[in-house]
Amino acid sequence: MRKPILLLLTLLILMTQTGCWSRIELNDVAIVTASAIDLAQDGKYKLSVQILKMKMTKGISENGSSSENVTLTLSAKGDTIMEALNVIQKKIPRLIIFSHNRVIIVGEKLAREGLAPAIDFFSRHREARGNSYLLTTRGEAAELLKVPANFEIFTGEEMREEEKARLLDSASIRDFIYRLFEKGIEPTSSQMQVIPLSDPNGKPAKEEEMGLGLVGVGIYRKDKLLGWMNRSEAECLLWLRNRMKSSVLTVAIPGKDRQPGRVSVQLISAKTKYKSKITGENIQFEVAIKMTGELFENSTKLSIKEMNNLNFLQHALEKEIENRVNMTVKKLQTQYKSDVIGFGNILHRQHKSDWNKKYATLWEEEFPKIDVKTKATFKFIGTGRVNESLVEEEELEK
Amino acid sequence: MAPNGQGDSTAGNDKLSADLDTNLKQFQAVFDKCGDIQYRPFELNEALLGTFIFLSGLGNINAVNMDLLRNAIESSLIEQSEALTEDIKAAIHSKLGFTSQTSWSDDFQASVDKILAGELAVLLDGFTSILLLNVKELDTRSIEEPATESVIRGPRDGFQENISTNISLIRRRLKTTQLKLEMFTAGKLSVTDIAIAYLEGIAEESLIAEVKERVGRIKIDAILESGYVEELIEDNSVSPFPQVMVTERPDKVVGNLLEGKVAIIVDNTPFVIVVPGTFFQLLQTPEDYYQRYFVASAIRILRFIAVVSSLLLPSLYIALTTYHHEMIPTMLLISIASSRETVPFPAFVEAMLMEVAFEGLREAGVRLPRPVGQGVSIVGALVIGQAAVAAGIVSSPLLIIVSMTGIASFLFPSFQLGLAFRLLRFPMMIAAATFGLYGILMLMLMLLLHMLHLQSFGVPYMSPLSPLRAGELKDVLYRANWLKMSKSSKSRG
Amino acid sequence: MDTISRHQLLAVSIIYQIGTTIIFGFASGAGRDSWLAVLISTMLGLAIIMVYVSVTQLNPGLTYIECYPKQFGKWLGTPIAWLHPLLFLYIAGRIVADINNLVPSTILPGTPPWSILTIFMIVIGYSLFLGLKVMGRLAEIILPLLGIIYIAEVVLIISSGVVDLDNLFPLLDKGWNRVWKVVWPLGVIQSYGESLALAMVWTSVRPKGRVGRTMVLSTLLAGSFIAFTDAMAISVFGEEIFKRATYPMYALIQAINVADFITQLDATGVLYFCFMAFLKTFIYLYAAVRSIQKLTYAQSIRSFIIPVCVIAFVLGLTMAPNVIAHITVVEKIVPYSPIYLSLMIFIPMVLMAVSWLRRKAA
Structure with a gap:
């Protein structure tokens, strides 16, 4: 009966004797919230990390509106990411931990050279999480880390929140690697830029007016960046990949008196189905997109009380969707020749023997040749709080 | 109250003599320097001498009572003046038995034990045995709400220090002959009363025998609290976990008796032990x-x-x-x-x-x-x-x-x-x-x-979760409706 | 007598058979068809387990080890029987090596492995002293708990929105070939062939009988569990990452992210693994000490416990320099070694045939 106690004692003594090897107190860590990788002039990697300054965060939580920057951006160059990290580590007295890294930003130059060597660290390292978002930016990635945060405590969180909203096609490290390895689908990543908050055209007057914004997506083939797609094309990619959360679609309706009105629709859901057909050398895809949305703005004279008018609007929207999808696909096929939507993947699933025999290795050449037919259906599920268009009422008064 | 023979008594003479003085001397020798022993000599009508011996403060003995008692003995003697001692014994017994529990003892050591336990001894000249009257009534506090286990809904009485009160609190809830209470004493110096309570037919025989065996095995000088008993009878005394349940609440004890457990009630403490104690039982309150x-x-x-x-x-x-x-x-x-x-x-x-x-x-x-x-x-x-x-x-x-x-x-x-x-x-x-x-x-x-x-x-200890008895889990992980629980309690009788 | 109930046996064998696959993945070589490979392995494994069961049933009252001397005679049977405790010890050492590789590299970087293993072996030793009965009870309590946690994790993974069932298709993309490759012999031996050690436990089941049914149930449950987990991992990662990851299941737990609050649960995954490894090591060492006790006609198993623990500790510490060497041996060399194949598959079949024939003759 004495045995359990004795064992327990030895266990405890052993535990206290051996000390605490891997113990790291919270006072001794530097939490990385965002990191940026660029390719330096000399071909080395330049790693920049955004680290929280703990002392400051206390101030933030207490008075809420400290204007001081709570983060510190450090950068260093190295032949590998690990080496650069080691240099950074020597600059600060605390241990850098990556487990809370929100986003990884990659500069355009590096992205065009190929990402794989750089992100290997993030998929292999014990602390790095696959949930971190991968962003690409035109220009220096490190610049993004220096923008002060407007809403959150630090910019890393802001970037992540923007990514999470999925207004544009976002990709986590895991998604990116998945699409990198998987045959018949190519990776994308969001493009984030420093943009002025107030005026999209003019130059900002002061520094505070700058903010971070998602402006499009980067298109890759394998791990190399090919180019960018703008906002509306990127939205279109979201529909095609069944990943849309919410989006706005606007269509111009030509009126009788040549004054085009516009209809804006909040898209609620978008479901895309693919059907592939192989006829001889030709590969045909039928893309069927089903969308629902709610009418929120109507500047045409059409009264949506009328079933006919509603159908007319739906039809116009369907046309618009088809147009945009076709344009996007065309651009991918002709300009980038990169299958980021995953047509190859679908073909693999639907015609696996043909895929394995013929297309698996040649898909890069085959993709620009495929024939994509789009069929969109749009349904209103709500028309807002008013039936009649306000514009039309004015017209009636005349 | 059946006292255990205290084998290692020092008195050489176990028998009593017929002579009052001899007997008295013997008692005085034993109770030497015991200031709380009181002697009250008296004389009956026919020049029969006698003495009361009792502990002060332990019984409800006062002048009036004693006088009444003397009269009662006297009148019995008058009625039976010619008869033999045996008849007198019977007569006294029948007269006094009405008000208190009486017994005759011719064993010296047993009488000493009883006096120490608070009984009134009546020594009569010419008798080789002593009349012992149980007039014990200890001063105790009244029945109060238990301090350690209060409930919002539920009975508010709690055990107190007197064992007979405690037993009565249990009996009040179980008016059945199935409720058995076996009395033991333990402690060489304290001679503490211990009662083992169980419901016959519900508690397993082997469990009852095991409890009796373990309680009988207790060898200690004094038991001041049931904690002593707990430590002496539990299976593994080097474990940090309590292996018996201790409670101040009669309803909790009764509830456990109904589940086939055995309660050990120790005198002079409001804490009653219930065995066997399991982990999940210790996590239940009667209020559940x-x-x-x-x-x-x-x-x-x-x-x-x-x-x-x-x-x-x-x-x-x-x-x-x-x-x-x-x-x-x-x-x-x-x-x-x-x-x-x-x-x-x-x-x-x-x-x-x-x-x-x-x-x-x-x-x-x-x-x-x-x-x-x-x-x-x-x-x-x-x-x-x-x-x-x-x-x-x-x-x-x-x-x-x-x-x-x-x-x-x-x-x-x-x-x-x-x-x-x-x-x-x-x-x-x-x-x-x-x-x-x-x-x-x-x-x-x-x-x-x-x-x-x-x-x-x-x-x-971890039953019924492991070894698993699925049927009993409904009273462990949650508390099932009484309608659903009655099935198992019916089968128990 | 150190006994366990049928229910406890079920719990023990389910945990035992799921075992370390919870972190290493099972049959990941088959890519997106691995769940199919698991199901096939389960069926074949079931047959093997039934062979073990019938051997013990044909020799009532004897532990599995004792059947060899009885059926094959003293001179042939005893050496074969002696191979078993050695095999059990070796596999126990393998599992300890798993701990040795995984724990320091994931949740306790910088802590010397020997100290981690010492703690592990102390707990194992303590449980061996307490015996099978207590372990049966432990499994009985932990299994529902693990089940609840597992279901919670599945729900969490699904609600993290990372599951994409399309990844499971096309089925049998590369044909049956690569499925067969992982099924035989690795798939059959892993988890199912290793249930040989459980055969030492079967004689302790009280009330007696229906061991076979319990084992069938546990094998099917464990098999479908592994298959389901594999399928889930594939649908989260896609085939390529699943094949590439060192610890696919570990990565799966890492993928959980609910409302940005419940994230990075990988440490809990390692804890799962430690518990599974704990029970598996216990069973192997228990089987080893029971076998040694039976073969040396010793009274009690107690005197063998400490030496056996020490051997497993040393084996685990010295067996593999790193995880890749370790996994390579476990997946590429061990299943093809003649000792494994013969002790787990061929000799039991012969033993069953001999026992059956002798019984017929008698």
């Missing part, structure tokens, strides 16, 4: 059965959560903040880290410090007189805690953890089990500080293995 069963089930689940958190909360805090930062959500990590920024200690030392301080406060609250005790805990908890955080000696998240642990440990219905968990929290914290979650897991495994190995009077 008085409240609506949905509510009671929810409270039981809450209690399980409290059990786990009172054991693991501080150690999880240590493990997560010093080893597994990644598991803490970022925003939470930032707020913990920033409040820890000025703390000069490692998380382990910080947590240890606060836990020890908390335990100290709690102990102080118990020991101090009640009005002061409350003041101490308020001062301790609020003022010291606040000041420590403000001074940057401890971090506020840790203070929250410690208070939550404290609250969780108050949820234990059994104080003893709560103590065990309070104690085990500390090795757990050491394990967390050295090996993080891995250390916690290993120590937990060790604890679980120990708990699964424990037995209380042949019943596995």
